[in-house]
Amino acid sequence: MVLEQLQKRIEAVKERIEQAITHPYLCRYMNPRMIDEDRIAFSLSMLDAANIDRNIAEDYVFTMMLIQIALDTHDEVDEHEAMHLRQLTVLAGDLYSGLYYQFLANNHGMALIRLFAEAIKEINVQKIRLQRGNVDAIERFRCLGTIESALICKLAQYVNAENWSEFAYYFFSLKRLSDENKKEKAVADYVEHCKRKLNDLLHSQPMHEDMKGRLYHLLDQST
Amino acid sequence: MMKLKAMYSFLNADLNKIERELEASIQxxxxxLNQASLHLLQAGGKRIRPVFVLLGGQFGTYDFECIKHVAVALEFIHMASxxxxDVIDNAKLRRGKETIQSKWGxxxxxxxxxxxxxxxxxxxANIKNPLAxxxxxxxxxxxCRGEIEQISDKYRFDQNLRRYLQRIKRKTALLIAASCQLGAVVAGAPESIHRKLYWFGYYVGMSFQITDDILDFIGTEKELGKPAGSDLSQGNVTLPVLYAMEEEALRQSIMQVNEATTASEMKELIERIKQTDAIEKSYELGERYLQKALSILQSLPRNRAWNALYNIAKYIGKRKY
Structure with missing residues (x-):
């Protein structure tokens, strides 16, 4: 029952995001944006555990996901050789950034504006570090962990659920690295490290069954 | 003609502080990242948005320590855009300096x-007023929606004047309007004042962009920092083009412009456009917006910011680059 409920809420947040980012001209030329369900599930679990009102929690997750999609869209800029698509990719990301600010501004989310802005700054600093390339494996994993979890960590800070930050860091690091070549020793070692951390944290964290299922799936997938 | 900076010299000390704030805030x-940000700041710019914010603030209770956040934020938003x-346009130079995308990708x-x-x-986020x-x-x-519209309108020669005006509103006028209004809002000016400042900024912004679009035709490469007629060669249909298209023969030639049009073909076309009354008619429309701005100004209380806004509006209508 609870599992069904969470999935319904995830779908509802996804639908809201899809509606918000729909733009007739962008839709005509760009592929639909990927919306990471795990991120929504994780955030809703965290906010429920922090006793945040359901509607408010969904608002927070909706806003955070708009930022995530904006940043992810800008990561794709170099993937498009065609000038027109590259131009639209830049502008789509900018539009989604504007939309998250508009939502918070209209819902008096001043404190969240600051926290999310801090996260975006941090994420872009780490992306620049990664892009420069002169980082060792450990530093690279740290950068990736921050890039993947900074927004959720700021949300955790906002709702006084900082105990979820470490969990978010390792969960999304593992998710990011699960696609990488684990034959490389440094990656394989770090994946094992993330899994150990997540196994330790799993028992100290009350969470929805659906979220647990996603976590087990990720742990299995990374083996 | 009076220099732009001399029109608001009473703000010099605060504008110098804004310049330092810009540098400190971008660290x-x-x-x-620091190197790139500094590169951007050093490329300069008129800092017209912070100027409008500070001037708008003079219509309320001017508190520099509060209003500076808005002034710097607006300049940053402009810089980020x-x-x-430059990525969108694949531009190599801006204000004579290499762009970030050209230098670093x-x-x-x-x-x-x-x-x-x-x-x-x-x-x-330092500003607590939700309206701001x-x-x-x-x-x-x-x-952002305006920029997407600009892309969708490229090489579309069937658009009308209304479409052009809507586009330049979103491209330029709205941010200038918001700059003027936000200064007043943050300074606690009444709605009757900050709404008027919005419309003043809006009309000035419209006039500013129309002038910009005219200068793209009549300016020299040195003045513009890019070849004359760049807008049209990139498919941007601006006011002089719309007016020039009222001449049937020219309309047919303009409609042939596409990404493959050569520089010499473009040069010839620009000369033909300049020989029509398109530039003059564009100036007339720009002037009409300017008059609207000045008319709004008449209903605002007189203070030193009023004089500065009056002079800036006049300057914008007559600027040469």
Missing amino acids: ADDPL LVHD NRFAMYVGDYIFARSLELM HQILADTIVEV
Whole structure:
């Protein structure tokens, strides 16, 4: 029952995001944006555990996901050789950034504006570090962990659920690295490290069954 | 003609502080990001948005320590959009300096733009008045929609004047309008005042962009920092083009412009456009917007900011580059 409920809420947040980012001209030329369900599930679990009102929690997750999609869209800029698509990719990301600010501004989310802005700054600093390339494996994993979890960590800070930050860091690091070549020793070692951390944290964290299922799936997938 | 800076010399001390705030506020935990940000700041610019914010603030209770956040935030938003615009246009030079995308690549430029935009919102978070955030957020979204519209309208020669005006409103006028209004809002000016400042900024912005579009035809490469007629060669249908298209023969030639049009073909076309009354008619429309701005100004209380706004409006209508 609870599992069904969470999935319904995830779908509802996804639908809201899809509606918000729909733009007739962008839709005509760009592929639909990927919306990471795990991120929504994780955030809703965290906010429920922090006793945040359901509607408010969904608002927070909706806003955070708009930022995530904006940043992810800008990561794709170099993937498009065609000038027109590259131009639209830049502008789509900018539009989604504007939309998250508009939502918070209209819902008096001043404190969240600051926290999310801090996260975006941090994420872009780490992306620049990664892009420069002169980082060792450990530093690279740290950068990736921050890039993947900074927004959720700021949300955790906002709702006084900082105990979820470490969990978010390792969960999304593992998710990011699960696609990488684990034959490389440094990656394989770090994946094992993330899994150990997540196994330790799993028992100290009350969470929805659906979220647990996603976590087990990720742990299995990374083996 | 009076120099732009001399029109608001009473703000000099505060504008110098804004310049220092810009430098201090953009500092990041990464040397390359710092280098790029400084590169942007040193490329200069008229800082017209901070000027409008500070002038708008003079119509309320002017508190520099509060209003500076808005002034710096608006300049950062403008800078971030320029960095991304250079990726969109694949521009190699801006104000005679190499662009971020040319120097460090597209991806890096995207990250720098996103970083600066986030920094601007972080500064805005110092402002507790929700109306200020609503005005700015609505402006940002409209500006983005306008930029998408500009892309969708490229090489579309069947568009009308209304479409052009809507586009330049979103491209330029809204941010200038918001600058004027936000200064007053943050300074606690009554709605009757900050609404008027919005419309003043809006009309000035419209006039400013029309002048910009005219200068793209009549300016020299040295003055413009890019070849004359660049807008048309990139498929941007601006006011002089719309007016020139009223002449049937020219209309047919303009409609042939596409990405493959050569520089010499373009040069010839620009000369033909300049020989029509398109430039003159464009100036007339720009002047009409300017008069609207000045008319709004008449209903605002007289103070030294009023004089500055009056002179700036006049300057914008007559600027040569």
